[in-house]
Amino acid sequence: MRARPMIALLTDFGMSDPYVGSMKGVISAIAPGTPIVDLSHEVLPQNITQGGYFLWSCYKYFPAGTIFVCIVDPGVGTGRRVLCVEGAGYRFLGPDNGLMQLVVDSLARSSIFTVENRRYFRKEISPTFHGRDIFAPVAAHLSRGVPAASLGSRTKSFAPGERLVQISERRKRLYQGSILHIDRFGNLISNFLAKGRLPSNLLLHLGRRAIHQTFRTYGEAREKTPFLVAGSSGLIEISIRNGNAARSLHARIGQAITLKT
Amino acid sequence: MRARPMIALLTDFGMSDPYVGSMKGVISAIAPGTPIVDLSHEVLPQNITQGGYFLWSCYKYFPAGTIFVCIVDPGVGTGRRVLCVEGAGYRFLGPDNGLMQLVVDSLARSSIFTVENRRYFRKEISPTFHGRDIFAPVAAHLSRGVPAASLGSRTKSFAPGERLVQISERRKRLYQGSILHIDRFGNLISNFLAKGRLPSNLLLHLGRRAIHQTFRTYGEAREKTPFLVAGSSGLIEISIRNGNAARSLHARIGQAITLKT
Amino acid sequence: MRARPMIALLTDFGMSDPYVGSMKGVISAIAPGTPIVDLSHEVLPQNITQGGYFLWSCYKYFPAGTIFVCIVDPGVGTGRRVLCVEGAGYRFLGPDNGLMQLVVDSLARSSIFTVENRRYFRKEISPTFHGRDIFAPVAAHLSRGVPAASLGSRTKSFAPGERLVQISERRKRLYQGSILHIDRFGNLISNFLAKGRLPSNLLLHLGRRAIHQTFRTYGEAREKTPFLVAGSSGLIEISIRNGNAARSLHARIGQAITLKT
Structure with a gap:
């Protein structure tokens, strides 16, 4: 039996609110034993540029298989999509707001899926906390072996972000x-x-x-x-x-x- | 062999002091391999209301079996009791100061034990740092399979806290x-x-x-x-x-x- | 098979920069499954005195075998040495600037090695980020079983620091x-x-x-x-x-x- 891929968390939630703790609970309940690593929760609130830089400068040091959950998401609760980028053996979950532009640019090849299969969400979804109700359970299911292609349909377009x-x-x-x-x-x-x-x-x-x-x-x-x-x-x-x-x-x-x- | 239950830490210790690190050491020494999760250490100093809210809003997302160590404890070193609340498959360790009121209220059924069996404490107990000398070792022993009832006698009364x-x-x-x-x-x-x-x-x-x-x-x-x-x-x-x-x-x-x- | 020894991180990097995240990635890529524990990343920038106190007051509670990575390193990129202190079953990696004086003083017996075997470093070494390129990979290799003596030659002298x-x-x-x-x-x-x-x-x-x-x-x-x-x-x-x-x-x-x- 192979060890479960690890899940790395990057958010702008800070640690003085219970948001990160709730996400860790959801992940552990669905995928017990999955190692959870904090990249940081101190991204400046809603600063997509900084969050994208942060992710880009860390991810490549992690082992293939790692699942990154990236939440800097001023549009939560609106119609913005959630994406899963797959490339170089990694999976990246994040809102479709440019946060993952630098990562996509740095990957020789990548596939992007929209995250829309509610089977992998929590049953009730708070309009203000997709981290707990969408991102965390989807990451946990990926860690258990669900392929990215099961999350939703493939897409080519995504909202642009800062570039190098x-x-x-x-x-x-x-x-x-x-x-x-x-x-x-x-x-x-x-x-x-x-x-x-x-x-x-x-x-x-x-x-x-x-x-x-x-x-x-x-x-x-x-x-x-x-x-x-x-x-x-x-x-x-x-x-x-x-x-x-x-x-x-x-x-x-x-x-x-x-x-x- | 089942995996060890995880231990989730919630304190007002901050991360600029060595208190949390010491607790993690004590837990790892007694129960090697137990996953330790930080809920937060940024509860406002001695703010029982905020700490109780924090715990209540996180705990239910964790898998059954999880042990919560909750320390917002202005009365440390005085005669205040330490309690272990058991319910819905969880165990909660905390001072008897109302910190766990919301959790107890939210559990359909719970048993409460006073934590007094010194067999599960560290041998020397600092009057100012029960986190390291009482809470951490007791949590580690619970994780190794010690039942809550072995920690001390059952109690019905506890100090009241904020309610919903x-x-x-x-x-x-x-x-x-x-x-x-x-x-x-x-x-x-x-x-x-x-x-x-x-x-x-x-x-x-x-x-x-x-x-x-x-x-x-x-x-x-x-x-x-x-x-x-x-x-x-x-x-x-x-x-x-x-x-x-x-x-x-x-x-x-x-x-x-x-x-x- | 024995579990891998854990790696405990103590730095002055803070959590609002991607430095700690990168180190965790490097460790996980070399030594998958090694538990990584954050002691703190909130040591005051370049405050060797505080960092040394922090390490000393935590380490003794950890299980034998634990590897401590200690980075408060104003001299990074200059000629200062990197040391590995071994004693009481622990290994401590840190710059040779007095940071580990209190630990060495507290150990009944210790051996000190200079960390110079580039075989255990990352191939390219940034002059400003030895945490990622030297400390993290060396710690990961220690965790995989590389003996401290393989890191470099033994030394008796080291830069003095604060003492008790x-x-x-x-x-x-x-x-x-x-x-x-x-x-x-x-x-x-x-x-x-x-x-x-x-x-x-x-x-x-x-x-x-x-x-x-x-x-x-x-x-x-x-x-x-x-x-x-x-x-x-x-x-x-x-x-x-x-x-x-x-x-x-x-x-x-x-x-x-x-x-x-």
């Missing part, structure tokens, strides 16, 4: 991008993806500020001056050594930026 | 209630339980404010005006669309409210 | 100490270790404040006046009943204190 911008070193160009995330230390994570070392001739604009210094680690930079560094996921970050770049630069998630190579 | 108020649509009446919880979004969760759809003729008073609009989902309401909605646990909530009802209405957990039907 | 000061009741003396931690309630945890009951003749100085009252539990003290109490780990704490000692006394972690017996 691949930076090429070879030719001079101006790229349009945005801030995906601000981390605990105030570092700004952009959607500019740089393979390998950062080119040294970059010029990033954030509002009226121009940033051009690049370093390989935080420790090499001087204090107070914002600089660019390749983060641990390959995205260009804006940082201030021993400082808080987000506060100093008055930046916010979703803000537009440009990069000249 | 069942609203009947059929006749006009004035109900006295209170705020059980304020969620991450500032929604106020009352102790008024409404089966099914909310009646349309409600009038709720909170301090000097009167609230009478009712909606089925947050999305149907207008902005800025507080309204009533049936929450995902069947309790009436006071909400402001795209706003923070708790802040706008200066509400606090435990505050008295009235409802006219 | 054992208080003796028998003779009058002046002790130099410091604040290790401030808990959720504002209690100050010192590094003065008192076996058993607190002597009644203590005089503690914190800045210009002198504190001499001692009580056995919080409940016995009067409000507003700071007092001393033996905490649940045997360390002397400074507390104010129904108050916040840290705020009232303007204390901070690492602050020097003295104790006269």
Whole structure:
């Protein structure tokens, strides 16, 4: 007997409300023994951009088979669809609001199913808490072996979300991008993806500020001056050594930026 | 061999202190392999009302057999008793301070035992940390198969706590209630339980404010005006669309409210 | 077949960034089925003193075999070593910055290895995220049975950290100490270790404040006046009943204190 695939939870529910606890109960009741892992429940409320970044930067480290439940869902209770993305051996459940765009982009091949087979839902469905009544039971059934194709019909279209911008070193160009995330230390994570070392001739604009210094680690930079560094996921970050770049630069998630190579 | 029942933890310890970690260690040492689930450790410090609501709204989704450790315990180190409530296949460990009132009320039948058999405690008991020295080891022993009746003598009486108020649509009446919880979004969760759809003729008073609009989902309401909605646990909530009802209405957990039907 | 040893995580990463999630993925991919326990991810950023206290006060309750991953690592990406401490059946992975001093002091015997065998690292190593690329995979391999001695060469020296000061009741003396931690309630945890009951003749100085009252539990003290109490780990704490000692006394972690017996 193979072990049950694990279920990883990513939500904006926080831990001061009973929502996550209820979901864990529903999963355990349907699929006893399934390991449940908290990715985070501290996504900023209703911040789809941050949630999508979070999922993208974690998922690829998990073993094939893992089922991701991703809930940043301002449209809960409206007509928005619930989707199941399948690819690279993973399954991703989430609302159809762009949250899974980065994941879909990163998968060489994927199939997307609408989640509509009420057989795998709880019998009564609260209009405000699909996490407990739809996402959790569907994830548990997937973990027990239900194939994604049983959840509903296949679909090609889905609501678009934030995308990554691949930076090429070879030719001079101006790229349009945005801030995906601000981390605990105030570092700004952009959607500019740089393979390998950062080119040294970059010029990033954030509002009226121009940033051009690049370093390989935080420790090499001087204090107070914002600089660019390749983060641990390959995205260009804006940082201030021993400082808080987000506060100093008055930046916010979703803000537009440009990069000249 | 059956899998060990899981242990679910609910405390007001927060995660910036080593208390929860120590409890997990004690449980794992006595009952290796027992799955430990965090319901939350973010109950407001010493807020029994909120803790009791939290437990009540989660527990019923867990599989039978689950052991709940519930610690919101301002009386730790005094003479207050520790109780084990057994019902519907669950076991609940908590201090005798009203924390488990809602759970007991919701169980068709329950037995309550005082937890006093020191055989299942740690040998040395800190007067300030019963979570590690009493609750955790007792839960671990329950998980290993020790019956609740071995923990101590049966009791009928226990300290009372907040209770739910069942609203009947059929006749006009004035109900006295209170705020059980304020969620991450500032929604106020009352102790008024409404089966099914909310009646349309409600009038709720909170301090000097009167609230009478009712909606089925947050999305149907207008902005800025507080309204009533049936929450995902069947309790009436006071909400402001795209706003923070708790802040706008200066509400606090435990505050008295009235409802006219 | 024996169950895999569990892996306990202690970091200053917080839960609003994808760092912890990525580590859990790496561990699960290498050692499927290994139980992962969160001790905390809320250590104050880069606060080695607090992290070391946290680890020390938790670890001894875990079952032998447990692997602790401890990351409070301001020197990540510089030349600082990574160490594996082995003792009492436990393994501790952490940076060589004093974080594990209290643990080493508390072990009757221990062996320390430098973690340098790249065979157990991820292939590409981000200079800013050793948690994912070194600590997580090494812990997973330990859990699968790799012996600590395979990680690198044995070492005797390591960077020193905060230490405990054992208080003796028998003779009058002046002790130099410091604040290790401030808990959720504002209690100050010192590094003065008192076996058993607190002597009644203590005089503690914190800045210009002198504190001499001692009580056995919080409940016995009067409000507003700071007092001393033996905490649940045997360390002397400074507390104010129904108050916040840290705020009232303007204390901070690492602050020097003295104790006269």
